[in-house]
Amino acid sequence: MSKHDELSIDQQQLTAAWQRTLPSTINEADRAEVMPDEADPKALRVTIHTAGHQMYTFDFKVGYVDSREVQTTLIDVEKDGRTVDERTDIIQQLVQDYTRHIHECAQALHGLTHA
Template sequence: MAKNDSLTIDQQKLVQAWERTLPTVLNASDRAKVKADDADPKTIWVNIVTAGRSDYSFDFKCTYVDSREVQVEFIDVEVEGRNADERTTTIQTLIDDYVRHIHECAQQLHAMTSK
């Protein structure tokens, strides 16, 4: 028996909820922007800019698999407006941290996304 556990929240409300919640799970000095994917109502785009001298900018694509779980895909990292080598240990560690924070944010929004 298949269960219907799909995302039913309005995408703009979802983006607003992510914009409110994501900063609470990130480091206080990091900045995040969230925007809707115009082609897919179950997908949002997350941009996280690290604070400090590194000034990295990370882009992630987050697609809701169901009302609770997001599939997070790392897209790109830039430093000072230029593509950065994502294979460095520092950047890999940051990517892993941000993916974990994005999943944490999705968990915090579960009450809203499962209605």
């Protein structure tokens, strides 16, 4: 088995695939945006807008470690456009949920990323 398990899909195609797939792995009422990470060709920027009155926005960097595994990093959490303390229980709970959804999306795309 080769240790060279690189991501073999172009960033634009990857972004498009995530845009199609992520909405089906997150809560129906939430909204997700996926953009290429301009600083890292193996990474995406994912923004999730929570539904309801909370109006939180979560920004994640999703980097591919290899063709199967992603590393999710929380960049920022905002509420009504202002940065909030991400250490609170509710925020931590949401971060864990969204991280799980992001990993589910990555798994759903294995057929595409693990060529």
